[in-house]
Structure formats: C-alpha cells, structure tokens
Amino acid sequence: MGRFDNLSARERIMVALDCGPDEARALAGKLEGHATWLKVGITLIYDGGLPLVSELRERGFKVFVDSKFHDIPHQVRGAVKSAAHSGADLVTVHGSGSEAMLRACHEGAGQAQDEYGHKPYVIAITVLTSMDADELAKVGVTRPIPEQAAALAKLALDSGLDGIVCSPREAREMRELLGPDALIVTPGVRPAGAALGDQSRVATPAAAIEAGASHIVVGRPITQADDPVAAFESIVAELERA
Numbered sequence: 092m093g094r095f096d097n098l099s100a101r102e103r104i105m106v107a108l109d110c111g112p113d114e115a116r117a118l119a120g121k122l123e124g125h126a127t128w129l130k131v132g133i134t135l136i137y138d139g140g141l142p143l144v145s146e147l148r149e150r151g152f153k154v155f156v157d158s159k160f161h162d163i164p165h166q167v168r169g170a171v172k173s174a175a176h177s178g179a180d181l182v183t184v185h186g187s188g189s190e191a192m193l194r195a196c197h198e199g200a201g202q203a204q205d206e207y208g209h210k211p212y213v214i215a216i217t218v219l220t221s222m223d224a225d226e227l228a229k230v231g232v233t234r235p236i237p238e239q240a241a242a243l244a245k246l247a248l249d250s251g252l253d254g255i256v257c258s259p260r261e262a263r264e265m266r267e268l269l270g271p272d273a274l275i276v277t278p279g280v281r282p283a284g285a286a287l288g289d290q291s292r293v294a295t296p297a298a299a300i301e302a303g304a305s306h307i308v309v310g311r312p313i314t315q316a317d318d319p320v321a322a323f324e325s326i327v328a329e330l331e332r333a
C-alpha cells in the first residue's frame with residue numbers, strides 16, 4: 092500500500108493558476124470547498140503573486156509552488172528554504188540540473204524543517220510535457236523520452252527527493268521504477284475533447300491516475316472554462332467513476 096493510495100479524487104487534482112493575482116484570488120474563491128491543491132507558478136509569482144502562497148494556505152488550500160528551480164547548489168538550497176518560508180507545501184526543481192543540485196534541494200527542505208518547522212515536498216521535473224522527441228533532440232538529448240525521464244526520476248529519488256513530474260504517458264513505468272510511495276505528478280492532462288494548447292504528451296485524468304500518477308495538474312481546462320467549478324467537479328466525477 093503506497094502513501095498516496097487512499098487519497099480522494101479531489102485531493103489528487105492540482106489546479107494551475109497561471110494568471111495574475113486578481114484572477115487567481117477570484118478563482119480560489121470559486122474553488123474554495125471544492126479543490127484541495129492550487130498551483131502557484133511563475134506567471135503568477137512574477138506578477139506580484141508570491142503573497143498568495145501564504146494567503147491561499149490560510150484559506151485552507153495546499154499550495155504547490157511551481158518554482159522550477161535550476162541553478163547552482165548553493166542557490167537552490169536557499170531557494171527551497173525560502174519557498175518553504177513563504178508557505179509552499181510542494182516545490183519543483185528541474186531534474187536535469189545535476190545530482191549535486193538535487194541533493195542541495197533536499198537539504199534546503201531539511202533546513203526549512205529545522206528553522207520553520209515546515210518541510211515542503213520537493214519533486215523533480217523529468218521531461219516537460221510540452222516536449223516531443225524532436226524538441227528533446229534539439230537540446231542534445233537523443234535517447235527516447237521514457238529513458239530520459241526514467242534516468243532523471245531515479246536520480247531525483249536517489250538524491251532524497253519525494254517524487255517527480257512526468258507526462259501521464261510515462262506514469263506507469265515511473266510507478267514501477269520508483270515504488271508505491273513516490274509522488275508522481277502528471278500535467279499534460281486533458282479531459283476528452285479538450286483543447287491541447289501547447290501540451291504534447293497528454294492523457295485524460297482517469298488514464299493518468301490509472302497509470303500510476305498520485306496527482307494530476309490541470310490548468311486551462313478548469314481556469315478558462317465558463318464555469319471553473321463545474322469543470323473541476325466533472326474531473327472529480329470522472330476520477331470517481333474510474
């Protein structure tokens with residue numbers, strides 16, 4: 092039995108608030124009482140959205156700070172600690188940034204626990220869900236995407252991280268590789284018939300969870316819907332039916 096096996100459907104959905112702070116607050120207001128996790132990413136953070144991290148936590152949400160750190164070990168160690176101080180429950184780092192960098196992120200989370208009594212999950216991005224094999228080759232990685240994702244996932248867990256971000260298409264292999272307790276977070280999730288936008292390696296919410304994801308990230312299909320709560324609830328219903 093893995094540590095995320097008993098989550099309810101609504102605890103598995105992370106809603107990406109990729110917008111400005113006013114819109115993010117309005118969406119959070121609508122999703123209160125429905126969603127568990129909200130994701131604060133770089134569009135929101137660099138538009139004055141950092142205070143929302145503690146604000147959303149105070150309103151009872153769990154906050155995924157999608158920081159996507161990728162820097163020298165000294166910097167990321169401090170950055171993870173700082174994000175924890177801001178109230179992040181989960182932060183991301185690029186898995187390709189080296190073993191030393193991943194270990195430093197793990198250390199930063201430990202230091203946050205010691206100093207602030209709050210330790211966020213730290214998870215590593217493997218291969219962005221917007222990328223296909225051609226895009227990956229252009230940045231010098233010619234092995235197949237599943238192999239690259241598996242190598243980075245193993246490095247992340249061996250460096251002390253809590254889990255990974257990958258496409259739902261790789262989730263089954265990742266679950267087999269990483270075992271029952273790893274956080275496996277899959278963006279690139281689209282309800283049947285929804286627009287793909289810039290996503291490339293996608294699956295439906297139910298298929299992602301069935302393949303082994305512990306959580307799914309959904310942005311535009313919820314946030315740009317005429318009725319975001321109805322869109323959220325229809326994904327909950329889809330997961331509960333599966």
Ligand SMILES: O=C(O)c1cc(=O)[nH]c(=O)n1[C@@H]1O[C@H](COP(=O)(O)O)[C@@H](O)[C@H]1O
Nearest residue numbers: 107132218219220256278279308309310311
């Ligand atoms: O780290 C992420 O959350 C992430 C990793 C990845 O490989 N692909 C990816 O789309 N994301 C994030 O997941 C969200 C997807 O949003 P939508 O495509 O609107 O559902 C965005 O906030 C992305 O930043």
